[in-house]
Amino acid sequence: MNVLIATDKPFAKKAVDGIRTIVEQAGMTLSLLENYTTQEQLLGAVSKADALIVRSDKVTREVVQVAPNLKIVVRAGAGYDNLDLEACSSRNIVAMNTPGQNSNAVAELALGMMIYMARKQFQPGTGSELRGKTLGVHAYGNVGRLVAGLAKGFGMEIYAYDPFIPASVMQADGVHVANTLEDLYSRCDYISLHIPANDATKGSIGKSLLSLMPQGACLINTARKEVMNEEELEAVLAERTDLKYATDIAPGNIDALRAQFDTRVFATPKKMGAQTQEANVNAGLAAARQIVAFLKNGDKTFQLNK
Numbered sequence: 001m002n003v004l005i006a007t008d009k010p011f012a013k014k015a016v017d018g019i020r021t022i023v024e025q026a027g028m029t030l031s032l033l034e035n036y037t038t039q040e041q042l043l044g045a046v047s048k049a050d051a052l053i054v055r056s057d058k059v060t061r062e063v064v065q066v067a068p069n070l071k072i073v074v075r076a077g078a079g080y081d082n083l084d085l086e087a088c089s090s091r092n093i094v095a096m097n098t099p100g101q102n103s104n105a106v107a108e109l110a111l112g113m114m115i116y117m118a119r120k121q122f123q124p125g126t127g128s129e130l131r132g133k134t135l136g137v138h139a140y141g142n143v144g145r146l147v148a149g150l151a152k153g154f155g156m157e158i159y160a161y162d163p164f165i166p167a168s169v170m171q172a173d174g175v176h177v178a179n180t181l182e183d184l185y186s187r188c189d190y191i192s193l194h195i196p197a198n199d200a201t202k203g204s205i206g207k208s209l210l211s212l213m214p215q216g217a218c219l220i221n222t223a224r225k226e227v228m229n230e231e232e233l234e235a236v237l238a239e240r241t242d243l244k245y246a247t248d249i250a251p252g253n254i255d256a257l258r259a260q261f262d263t264r265v266f267a268t269p270k271k272m273g274a275q276t277q278e279a280n281v282n283a284g285l286a287a288a289r290q291i292v293a294f295l296k297n298g299d300k301t302f303q304l305n306k
C-alpha cells in the first residue's frame with residue numbers, strides 16, 4: 001500500500017518522520033510530494049496512491065479520477081472545504097479530517113493577531129491593551145473554545161455565538177452567550193471568526209454585521225477567506241475609519257486594502273494558523289494513524305462522507 005503526503009505547504013520534518021514511522025511499521029510505503037506548484041505534479045503523484053494525506057490542498061474530482069487505487073483521503077486538519085466529498089463518495093473513497101489536532105496553534109495565532117493590532121502593528125505610537133475588552137467568539141468549536149480560554153487569561157470578557165453548541169457548554173466555560181450574531185457583533189471590541197466555509201457561510205460576513213461593531217473594533221479572521229464579503233469589507237473600512245481587520249488568509253483585494261487603510265489591515269503572507277511543529281505533528285500523525293486503522297481494520301472514525 002502506498003501512502004502519499006501531498007502538501008503544497010509542507011509539514012515540519014518531525015511530522016513527516018513520524019508519519020513515515022507509522023506507515024512503515026504498518027508495512028506500507030510513504031511517498032512525498034511537497035511544495036508542488038502545478039496540478040500535473042499532484043495528478044502524477046496521486047495516480048499511484050492507495051491513501052492520501054493533504055492539508056489545504058484541493059482534492060477535486062479530477063484528482064480522485066486519476067487515482068484508481070485510492071481508498072482514503074485524510075485532510076490533516078479541521079476544515080475540509082478543500083475536499084470534493086461527492087467525488088470521493090462516487091469512487092467509494094473514504095474522506096476524513098483530524099478535528100482538534102491543530103486547534104491550539106490557530107487559537108494562539110488569533111490572540112497574537114489581537115495583540116499585534118492592539119499595538120498598531122508595532123509601529124511607533126500609543127496602542128491599547130486586551131484586558132477589560134470584550135471578545136466575541138463567532139463559532140464555539142475546538143478553536144473558538146481555546147481562543148476563549150486564552151483570552152480569559154488576558155482579562156477579556158468573552159461572548160460567543162454558536163447555534164450548534166448548547167448554551168450550557170459556553171456558560172460552563174464562563175462565556176456569555178450571545179443570542180444572535182447581531183448581538184455578538186454589536187457588543188464586542190474584538191470578533192474572532194471560527195466558522196467553516198460552506199454554502200451557508202460563504203460571503204456572510206459583510207456590511208450588516210461589521211457596521212454594528214463598536215468604535216475602534218477589530219475583526220480577526222483565522223478561519224477562511226471565503227466567509228468574507230470582501231467588497232463590503234472594503235466599503236465598511238472606508239466608511240468606518242476606526243475599524244480594523246486582521247486575517248490569516250489574504251483577501252483578493254488585499255493590495256487595495258493595504259493602500260487605503262495602512263495599519264488598520266493586516267494579512268499574513270501565507271496561511272500560517274496551523275503552521276507550528278506541534279500542530280503538524282498532531283495532525284499529521286493522527287492522519288497516518290487513521291489511514292492505518294482504516295486500511296488494516298476498516299475503522300471509519302472521522303469519516304466525513306457518510
Ligand code: 3PG
Binds near residue numbers: 009274
Ligand atoms: C484547518 O482547517 O485545519 C486549518 O485551516 C489549517 O490549514 P492548513 O493545514 O492548510 O495550514
